[in-house]
Amino acid sequence: MAHVITIDRIRCDGYGMCAELLPEMIELDDWGYPILRAGPIPHQLVSHARRAVDVCPVLALRLRTAVPANARS
Amino acid sequence: MSKAAPRNTARVLAGPPPSAGTESLKDHRARLGPMPQVRHQEDAVALLEASGLLGRGGAGFPVGKKWRSVAGHASGNAVVVVNGAESEPASSKDRTLMVARPQLILDGAQLAATAVGADEIVVYVGVEHTRARAAMAHAIAERASERSARRPTPIHLVEAPLGYVAGEASAAVHYINARDARPTNKPPRISEVGVRGRPTLVQNVESLAHAALIARHGAEWFRSAGQGQTRGTAVITVSGSVTRPGVREIDLGTTIAEVAAYAGGAREGLQAVLLGGYFGAWSDLAETWDMPLDPVAMRARNLSFGSGVVSFLPADACGVSATARIMAFMAGESAKQCGPCLYGLRAIADATQRLAIGGGRYDDLVRLERWSGQIAGRGACGLPDGAVAFFQSALRVFSAEFRLHQAARRCSHPRAWAGVA
Numbered sequence: 001m002a003h004v005i006t007i008d009r010i011r012c013d014g015y016g017m018c019a020e021l022l023p024e025m026i027e028l029d030d031w032g033y034p035i036l037r038a039g040p041i042p043h044q045l046v047s048h049a050r051r052a053v054d055v056c057p058v059l060a061l062r063l064r065t066a067v068p069a070n071a072r073s
Numbered sequence: 074m075s076k077a078a079p080r081n082t083a084r085v086l087a088g089p090p091p092s093a094g095t096e097s098l099k100d101h102r103a104r105l106g107p108m109p110q111v112r113h114q115e116d117a118v119a120l121l122e123a124s125g126l127l128g129r130g131g132a133g134f135p136v137g138k139k140w141r142s143v144a145g146h147a148s149g150n151a152v153v154v155v156n157g158a159e160s161e162p163a164s165s166k167d168r169t170l171m172v173a174r175p176q177l178i179l180d181g182a183q184l185a186a187t188a189v190g191a192d193e194i195v196v197y198v199g200v201e202h203t204r205a206r207a208a209m210a211h212a213i214a215e216r217a218s219e220r221s222a223r224r225p226t227p228i229h230l231v232e233a234p235l236g237y238v239a240g241e242a243s244a245a246v247h248y249i250n251a252r253d254a255r256p257t258n259k260p261p262r263i264s265e266v267g268v269r270g271r272p273t274l275v276q277n278v279e280s281l282a283h284a285a286l287i288a289r290h291g292a293e294w295f296r297s298a299g300q301g302q303t304r305g306t307a308v309i310t311v312s313g314s315v316t317r318p319g320v321r322e323i324d325l326g327t328t329i330a331e332v333a334a335y336a337g338g339a340r341e342g343l344q345a346v347l348l349g350g351y352f353g354a355w356s357d358l359a360e361t362w363d364m365p366l367d368p369v370a371m372r373a374r375n376l377s378f379g380s381g382v383v384s385f386l387p388a389d390a391c392g393v394s395a396t397a398r399i400m401a402f403m404a405g406e407s408a409k410q411c412g413p414c415l416y417g418l419r420a421i422a423d424a425t426q427r428l429a430i431g432g433g434r435y436d437d438l439v440r441l442e443r444w445s446g447q448i449a450g451r452g453a454c455g456l457p458d459g460a461v462a463f464f465q466s467a468l469r470v471f472s473a474e475f476r477l478h479q480a481a482r483r484c485s486h487p488r489a490w491a492g493v494a
């Protein structure tokens with residue numbers, strides 16, 4: 001099953017630890033906030049992604065198995 | 074330059090002109106007759122679906138489709154929020170409608186309540202729109218004092234606080250619930266969990282006014298106006314360098330040239346037009362003078378109809394300065410919850426301002442291009458997406474001017490532009 005990372009933008013404080021643990025999927029912008037690469041996480045990186053989720057000090061990251069509907073009303 | 078006479082079917086603005094003030098409940102009923110009773114939820118939803126009406130608050134989402142979605146989550150306990158926040162600085166069409174036709178808007182809200190199964194209506198009016206607020210409050214009171222066989226859905230008025238994001242749907246719901254007008258994360262979607270946890274429909278005031286006429290005259294009647302792919306009429310705000318700026322109702326598909334003619338013609342040479350509002354895009358008039366104002370056709374050109382803002386920039390004004398002013402406003406409007414929005418918009422606004430006044434750093438333009446491509450989709454609400462889409466349109470339309478500001482540290486235009494409200 002495909003995994004994706006989602007991020008709670010209101011929570012994220014730009015500590016940037018996630019990018020250190022998962023540089024293949026996450027880079028940081030000029031202010032230290034993560035930019036996620038689009039698409040599912042390659043199979044071999046899922047355990048790294050899980051660690052990135054665990055390390056986020058404000059619990060802003062989540063690992064999901066389905067792409068959430070990103071609709072706005 | 075314009076060929077045909079301007080096409081203007083008055084529908085939501087039919088009847089006495091807005092300058093005549095507020096139409097009372099009695100006059101409203103005398104002019105249009107009573108709202109037909111739509112008893113079944115499904116009939117109201119199907120009617121709006123057949124009309125093809127698109128929402129007029131900015132996103133252009135099909136109204137019937139949204140009603141069906143909220144109806145699917147509700148069981149008679151939904152809430153309808155009538156969005157009259159009108160936080161877009163370049164728009165004044167919503168407050169014009171609220172002042173002139175509050176009863177038409179309330180008819181539409183009542184129909185929406187039937188359609189989605191709501192037992193409460195909240196009218197959310199921008200606190201700065203004092204006349205609109207008074208007109209809506211009076212209209213609500215007129216209805217409350219009426220004797221009627223059917224118990225009408227209770228209507229409350231809530232004042233929307235100042236600020237661009239206060240008009241965003243989740244911010245409106247958050248404010249009504251907790252007096253905090255900051256947008257919230259989605260999910261949960263407000264169509265499922267909104268005002269006091271109940272399924273909630275947030276609909277723009279103009280959308281509801283059209284719905285009230287569709288209930289009276291039918292979907293086919295609605296679709297008989299309009300020149301292009303999108304049917305119906307729209308209320309737009311024309312500003313900038315035209316002789317008679319102001320609020321106008323047009324057939325969708327009317328061209329930019331016709332809109333300019335309708336507003337008394339250009340006051341001077343024009344170079345560009347801001348379409349859709351601060352959330353919209355600049356477009357070069359050499360390319361779009363004959364373009365129809367049609368949401369579908371505009372989307373194909375990467376433009377948006379938005380909330381119906383059409384603002385003309387004169388030929389001798391500086392597009393970089395005009396853009397710097399709007400970006401400074403947008404950066405100030407960030408609800409400061411999400412880093413990319415808070416820091417990114419501020420950085421873009423500051424660099425644009427440096428360029429505008431001739432004090433740009435050697436790499437400002439390169440950084441602006443990079444930043445503006447990184448921010449979309451990285452906030453809890455659509456503010457940063459709208460702001461960078463607007464900014465990218467400025468980089469396209471005023472690219473020569475931006476390069477001149479960067480390289481020569483100067484502006485080729487004699488005056489800055491103060492056309493947009």
Ligand SMILES: Cc1cc2nc3c(=O)[nH]c(=O)nc-3n(C[C@H](O)[C@H](O)[C@H](O)COP(=O)(O)O)c2cc1C
Pocket residue numbers: 073127128129130131132133134156157158159160161237238239240241242243275276277278280281454455456
């Ligand atoms: C930052 C922001 C500000 C908004 N402000 C308004 C507003 O002032 N009035 C409005 O009707 N919609 C506004 N919207 C759009 C609403 O979120 C929502 O889509 C709209 O009210 C739905 O009505 P409609 O479908 O009839 O357009 C705003 C959206 C965003 C992202």
Ligand code: SF4
Pocket residue numbers: 007011012013014015016017018019032033034055056057058059060061
């Ligand atoms: S670790 Fe958490 S707080 Fe830090 S940047 Fe990543 S998501 Fe944001």
Ligand code: SF4
Pocket residue numbers: 238255256257406407408409410411412414415451452453454455456457
């Ligand atoms: S994206 Fe900006 S305006 Fe929207 S919620 Fe986040 S900080 Fe506030």
